[in-house]
Structures are given as C-alpha cells and as structure tokens.
Amino acid sequence: MPVDAMxxxxxxxxxxxxxxxxxxxxxxxxxxxxxxKRLDAEYFLSDVLEHGTDGCNYLFxxxxxxxxxxxxxxxxxDRGYGDFVxxxxxxxxxxxxxxxxxxxxxxxxxxxxxxxxSESPSAGRLGGPFPSSTGPSLRATPRTNRDRACxxxxxxxxxxxx
Numbered sequence: 001m002p003v004d005a006m007x008x009x010x011x012x013x014x015x016x017x018x019x020x021x022x023x024x025x026x027x028x029x030x031x032x033x034x035x036x037k038r039l040d041a042e043y044f045l046s047d048v049l050e051h052g053t054d055g056c057n058y059l060f061x062x063x064x065x066x067x068x069x070x071x072x073x074x075x076x077x078d079r080g081y082g083d084f085v086x087x088x089x090x091x092x093x094x095x096x097x098x099x100x101x102x103x104x105x106x107x108x109x110x111x112x113x114x115x116x117x118s119e120s121p122s123a124g125r126l127g128g129p130f131p132s133s134t135g136p137s138l139r140a141t142p143r144t145n146r147d148r149a150c151x152x153x154x155x156x157x158x159x160x161x162x
Contacts, residue, residue: 004095006103008049011093014103015041020095022102025053025086027109028121035059036086036107054083055109060119074119084117085110 006014014020023044026036036055039048058081063069086107096102109117116122 004097006093006095008045008090008093011041011103012045015045020101020103022099023048024096024102024104025088025107026104027055027059027086027107029059029062030119030121031064032121034104034106041103049088052085052087052107052110055086057082057084057117057119060109060117074117083112085112 011020011023020041023039023041024034024036025039025044025048026034029035037053039053057074058068061068061074061081087110088105088107090105092104092106094104096104108122109120111117
C-alpha cells in the first residue's frame with residue numbers, strides 16, 4: 001500500500017483521534033480538474049461512505065473557465081441542470097500531506113438510476129461508452145469496488161428535503 005494510502009478502518013481511527021477532520025470527495029471533470037466537496041469527516045463516515053453524495057451535472061458541461069457551454073446533451077439552460085451521485089472509490093483514499101487533517105477520495109459519477117454518467121472520464125471503467133483510456137483520469141489505482149459503483153444493489157442517495 002502506498003505511504004499515504006488509507007483504509008476505511010484507518011480513517012475511522014484517525015477521525016476518532018482527531019488527526020483527520022476533513023474528507024475531500026472529488027470527480028475528475030472533462031478538463032482533468034478535481035471537482036467535488038469538502039466534507040466533515042464524521043459526516044462522511046456516518047452518511048456519505050454508504051450512500052454517496054450529490055453533485056450537479058453542470059460540472060461536466062462547462063469549459064476551462066467554468067462557463068456553461070452549449071452543445072452538451074447532459075444539461076443546458078433550456079433543459080436544466082440535475083444531480084448525479086458521487087460514489088466513493090475506496091481504493092483512492094489518501095492523506096493530503098500538504099493539507100493537515102485532510103484526506104482525498106476520488107469518486108465515480110452515477111445517475112440516480114445507477115447508470116454511469118457517460119460524460120465522466122471514469123465512465124469507461126463502469127460500462128459507459130468511453131474506454132477507460134479516453135479522457136483525463138487522475139485515478140492511479142485499480143478499482144476495488146467496481147461491483148458497487150453505480151450498481152443497482154447500491155442504495156440510492158438520500159436527498160435532503162428542501
């Protein structure tokens with residue numbers, strides 16, 4: 001296991017002893033940038049770990065300056081913008097040496113019906129239309145929970161009531 005790699009059990013221990021308080025959960029966008037959320041580590045362990053968290057499909061329909069771009073079938077000002085589920089890939093859990101108290105965890109993007117978001121660079125590994133070598137990808141380790149990512153057996157994300 002790489003030096004900064006962690007398991008869920010080691011994350012639980014680090015949260016309990018106070019050495020980790022933040023989880024950055026991120027997907028890779030079409031420009032190869034990490035886009036996601038900074039989460040309280042206790043909240044991550046109690047809710048997000050099992051259910052994932054939501055993200056806006058806007059993240060896969062913008063240019064390098066984060067301006068919305070026409071021509072994407074995923075979303076538009078006319079069609080609207082919706083949510084996808086960020087499914088944590090536990091094989092990517094790492095401490096961030098430059099940000100004390102923080103870990104980084106990459107995620108796969110799935111629709112609420114458990115299908116991969118085809119515009120996501122990780123879609124090829126999950127049965128989407130693009131081969132896994134297409135597009136930017138920051139994933140350095142093989143999937144260990146491929147059967148869980150976007151799978152119908154995975155519980156749906158719990159959305160907070162407005």
